[in-house]
Amino acid sequence: MPDRTMFDLKPTDLKPADTKTDEATKYLSHLELGEPDKTFLDSNELIINMGPQHPATHGVLRVILKLDGEKVLGTECVIGYLHRGVEKIAENRTYTMFNPYVDRMDYVAAVSNGLGYCEAVEKLLNIEAPPRAKYIRVILTELNRLASHQLWLGTHALDIGAMTPLFYTFRDREEILKIFEKYCGARLTTHAFRIGGCQYETYEGFERDVIKFLDFVPPKIDEYEELLTTNRIWLERTKNVGVISRADAIALGVTGPVLRASGVKWDLRKAQPYAAYSDFDFEIPVGTNGDTYDRYTVRMEEMRQSLRIIRQAVDKIPEGPIMAKVPKVIKPPVGEIYHSIEAPKGELGYFIVSDGSTQPYRVRVRPPSFVNLQALGIMVRGALVADVIAVIGTLDIVLGEVDR
Amino acid sequence: MLDYITSYLSSNTTPGQAGNVFWATVYILVVFGGISVAVMAMNWLERKALAHFQIRLGPMRVGPHGLLQPIADAIKLMTKEDIIPAEADKFVFWIAPLIILCASFAVYIVIPFGPTHAITDLNIGILFMLGVSSLSVLGIVMAGWASNSHYPLIGALRSSAQMVSYEVAMGMAVVSAVLMTSLHGLGPYGVGVGTSGTGTLSMIGIVQAQQEQHVWFLFKFFPLGFIAFGIFAIAMVAETNRAPFDLPEAESELTAGFHTEYSGLRWSLFMLGEYAAMIAVSSIAVTLWLGGWYRPFPNTLTGETWDLVFSLFPGLTFLGLAAIAFVGVRRMPKHPYFRVQTIGLAGFGAVLGLIGLILFVPPVRNRIQDIFWFVAKVAGFMYLYIWYRATFPRYRFDQLMKVGWKVLLPIGIGVLILTAILGVVL
Numbered sequence: 001m002p003d004r005t006m007f008d009l010k011p012t013d014l015k016p017a018d019t020k021t022d023e024a025t026k027y028l029s030h031l032e033l034g035e036p037d038k039t040f041l042d043s044n045e046l047i048i049n050m051g052p053q054h055p056a057t058h059g060v061l062r063v064i065l066k067l068d069g070e071k072v073l074g075t076e077c078v079i080g081y082l083h084r085g086v087e088k089i090a091e092n093r094t095y096t097m098f099n100p101y102v103d104r105m106d107y108v109a110a111v112s113n114g115l116g117y118c119e120a121v122e123k124l125l126n127i128e129a130p131p132r133a134k135y136i137r138v139i140l141t142e143l144n145r146l147a148s149h150q151l152w153l154g155t156h157a158l159d160i161g162a163m164t165p166l167f168y169t170f171r172d173r174e175e176i177l178k179i180f181e182k183y184c185g186a187r188l189t190t191h192a193f194r195i196g197g198c199q200y201e202t203y204e205g206f207e208r209d210v211i212k213f214l215d216f217v218p219p220k221i222d223e224y225e226e227l228l229t230t231n232r233i234w235l236e237r238t239k240n241v242g243v244i245s246r247a248d249a250i251a252l253g254v255t256g257p258v259l260r261a262s263g264v265k266w267d268l269r270k271a272q273p274y275a276a277y278s279d280f281d282f283e284i285p286v287g288t289n290g291d292t293y294d295r296y297t298v299r300m301e302e303m304r305q306s307l308r309i310i311r312q313a314v315d316k317i318p319e320g321p322i323m324a325k326v327p328k329v330i331k332p333p334v335g336e337i338y339h340s341i342e343a344p345k346g347e348l349g350y351f352i353v354s355d356g357s358t359q360p361y362r363v364r365v366r367p368p369s370f371v372n373l374q375a376l377g378i379m380v381r382g383a384l385v386a387d388v389i390a391v392i393g394t395l396d397i398v399l400g401e402v403d404r
Numbered sequence: 405m406l407d408y409i410t411s412y413l414s415s416n417t418t419p420g421q422a423g424n425v426f427w428a429t430v431y432i433l434v435v436f437g438g439i440s441v442a443v444m445a446m447n448w449l450e451r452k453a454l455a456h457f458q459i460r461l462g463p464m465r466v467g468p469h470g471l472l473q474p475i476a477d478a479i480k481l482m483t484k485e486d487i488i489p490a491e492a493d494k495f496v497f498w499i500a501p502l503i504i505l506c507a508s509f510a511v512y513i514v515i516p517f518g519p520t521h522a523i524t525d526l527n528i529g530i531l532f533m534l535g536v537s538s539l540s541v542l543g544i545v546m547a548g549w550a551s552n553s554h555y556p557l558i559g560a561l562r563s564s565a566q567m568v569s570y571e572v573a574m575g576m577a578v579v580s581a582v583l584m585t586s587l588h589g590l591g592p593y594g595v596g597v598g599t600s601g602t603g604t605l606s607m608i609g610i611v612q613a614q615q616e617q618h619v620w621f622l623f624k625f626f627p628l629g630f631i632a633f634g635i636f637a638i639a640m641v642a643e644t645n646r647a648p649f650d651l652p653e654a655e656s657e658l659t660a661g662f663h664t665e666y667s668g669l670r671w672s673l674f675m676l677g678e679y680a681a682m683i684a685v686s687s688i689a690v691t692l693w694l695g696g697w698y699r700p701f702p703n704t705l706t707g708e709t710w711d712l713v714f715s716l717f718p719g720l721t722f723l724g725l726a727a728i729a730f731v732g733v734r735r736m737p738k739h740p741y742f743r744v745q746t747i748g749l750a751g752f753g754a755v756l757g758l759i760g761l762i763l764f765v766p767p768v769r770n771r772i773q774d775i776f777w778f779v780a781k782v783a784g785f786m787y788l789y790i791w792y793r794a795t796f797p798r799y800r801f802d803q804l805m806k807v808g809w810k811v812l813l814p815i816g817i818g819v820l821i822l823t824a825i826l827g828v829v830l
Contacts, residue, residue: 070558160797161648161799162795163458233648233796233799384802386798386800
């Protein structure tokens, strides 16, 4: 029999430190100890594998769920099904050659990944991209943030059972991808930036396209909200679901909209401005309850703020070169650097160690999805199976980034 | 023999009541064939309508505008490998889809498409219907259990809990409608006074009671009939496991719920059963609250002229459909690649038009009217089903239970009590 007292615990009552000795973890550890697998006939517990092939785990996440009926007693994430050894590959590539690889981590927000990497190497080289390049970077990154949030909204809503928003968000995301395609020829894994700036000047009519998009998308965001924000079922499915308290969120290192929804006003674009973000005026939306609904509203508001940033950037974009003076062969001095940016999913950090050669000695990525995924256990404990799906959706994970 | 066959034609009852086995068999074949065709049509319509809600085109390749898609799907499903998992309980696994299919088709025995257009008329018709249609939960539980797999098991348990709890609320709504057949109080705006009803459980009797009282039960005792209908309309969606109550087969949670392990023909039997059940419960709703086979406004728009106007509707509808098909023909690309499709669509339009013209012939017109209005009302419900599916997220299990037991059931009981009181007082 499972220990019934733990059902009375709210997810917020459990401190991260407790998780090791928690009853649920103890039950889960049976899996590892190789205890004979009980069937549901012999006990009240049901162990089911959610994933790696499952419609709602956003790729190849495998969650082992320990259930009592529909109640979740504990979860265990098994990751690594999409592990490609990106960090190891970096050690055998030059700094320039590794640049396209980072796009394959969070393929939904490839531009942000490229920005983080390029800026990290630039910091290591002690060079700075020219202002025009920085503005182009901001425009593309914010467009990508919007695209990432749209994809999140569509899939999250689909997980909760609302099919239609998915198609609306994909329709509008298409416009962003078209701009990317016109700019650099690729839609998803863009490889838009180079170390020291941008390789391509903006194409003829870039500003016009972006402004056209800026006018096109706000009514569409209202349209998504119309379908969901005040929908009774949506409210019931998201309010007080997957709650993570402010303290827990900080302790677990959760970042991005998930952290902000718990009431922490922390956005690297404001906290440690990079690229040209210090030039722009924008708000950081924060939630109060740290539940799925707050994360939803935070992200919706972030989309609008992104549009604000893009509009300012397009208005103020300076003329000038788009590439800094970068040596042909990139050989950073011996040293190490940690540089992080606010990717759509949270803090994306690159820790690069240089031994003075053309190849990095070590690249370590701090992926927001991986860290945010660690909060899953706390967020779903005592919830129902349907909430696990909602929480996986609201964490906005991309398995390419979790597994790397 | 010939006498036996023709003798029924002069009678005024359903073949079942007349005890005429020949005509009963004919009716059974017609109804079941018709339902199967309706399910296929519904399949196409749902995919098309859903696609248009979602800024897609839906099926476009197989036949003009994907008209042959259901047939292609049926062939594909029939030729697919039929997999029975090694660990499954084979007999139960085999029989589960059949139970669902039988349960949802047996309901049609008492559905009145017109005053005589029913296979039979039981004096406990509505009870029979509720009883038989709730048997399908047995099929779902058996399917989930026999699959010997976790997701189907959870799906089956969800389904049984859901169907059992919604049946109670549904029953309350039905009882209040049945009660109305014997109560002849004020309808809205004063109509419906004077005639006396006799309580009945027979489906045909319930519709005739609405005619005698000159009011659809939807409008009887004004908000009451409406609320009872609302409860039924919600409960019937839950009962048929459709969005937003599609928990047993919640795709994003349980992959496919109770039929995860099913494939090919067996899977298609589940689908057939599900759609047949949707049509069946919609028919109950139409029979109980929307005046069954009666045309709209039988009280206000009376007289020979109006009767004539309303009897033209079936033909006009088909002509309208034909017109849509011909507009489609005009809008087809002129490329030779589309020639076959264009001809096909034109042929389809011609067939629809011909049917429309036949429906204008007076004897046909008068006989087909009832069926037309019944089907039109049911079609409205079918559209609602698609609309729900495109709009709503899915309820969570505990919330679903809450809605069923804490909201619908108390309201249902309240409506029942108020109906009874009003019936006595007025």
